[in-house]
Amino acid sequence: MLPAVADSLSFLYVDIARIVQDDTGVCAQIDTTRGTDTVYIPTASLSCLLLGPGTSITARALATLARHGTTVVISGAGAVRAYAGILPDSLTTTWLEHQTRAWANEQRRLEVATRMYQMRFGQDVPPGTTLQQLRGLEGQRMKALYKIFADQHRIGRFRRNYDPRNWHDQDPVNQALSAANTSLYGVVHAAVLAMGCSPALGFVHTGKQHSFVYDIADLYKARTTIPLAFSLHASTNPESDARRQLRDQMRLIKLLPNIVKDVQALLDPESEWDEEGTERTDVPLVDLWDPKTGTVPAGTNYAGAD
Secondary structure, three states: OOOEEEOOEEEEEEOOOEEEEOOOOEEEEEEEOOEEEEEEOOHHHEEEEEEOOOOEEOHHHHHHHHHOOOEEEEEOHHHOOEEEEEOOOOOOOHHHHHHHHHHHOHHHHHHHHHHHHHHHHOOOOOOOOOHHHHHHHHHHHHHHHHHHHHHHHOOOOOOOOOOHHHHHHOOHHHHHHHHHHHHHHHHHHHHHHHHOOOOOOOOOOOOOOOHHHHHHHOOOHHHOHHHHHHHOOOOOOHHHHHHHHHHHHHHHHOHHHHHHHHHHHHHOOOOOOOOOOOOOOOOOOOEEEEOOOEEEEOOOOOOOOO
């Protein structure tokens, strides 16, 4: 159902089913009017299994998925939210290491934030631009973008407002935008987990467990959630309409593989990755860190080594 993102491994979304392990493998048992249908899941060739509403999974099935290196994500309907994720022990730390090295260095962190701005708006940033200046430029662009869509749909002046305590008192555009953004965060969260990155180590956002998710989601709002929300200014159920229509848009623009390629370009811009958005997969054995050579093989006795 979801696009392939790495080395011919795919995301699979399942809902209203029971995931079990039998003598043949892991399968989804689905109740139908004809009885119970059984669909086998190719665990060895999946990078991420998304479990939607109405699913349950046995311990044996979960152990098999972990053994085959499959990330399991508990998601909302249509995979538009991610509530929790289970990462296999064998998942490579390649992209997590790229992320942490860039995050821990102030200069490299600013460089990643600058690339994010350039990726969002397709505009170069003058050398020496500070993060504070970037925030100012971003604010101006977003304000102008809101005005363009408000004029286009003839809804008058628009002010972004998110108040969960007075949710139903907000206008339809704000309700639709908040609902669509939440859905977008879920899809980004699933992709970030599948790559082995940390959702918490953000480059622009900070202080929350989803800071990096907010960073990456911001790359796509101007062409997904914002125009969608304004198009629903007359909707009587903007929250539901936003989620359903955003789900269709995600399939059309192939959002998941684009997320993988964009994260790779942000964290490792000097390397070239192919058009399929592949990532480096499982490592057979953990390595040891060395301050001079980088890594050395584990499972070796280094007694007497210089």
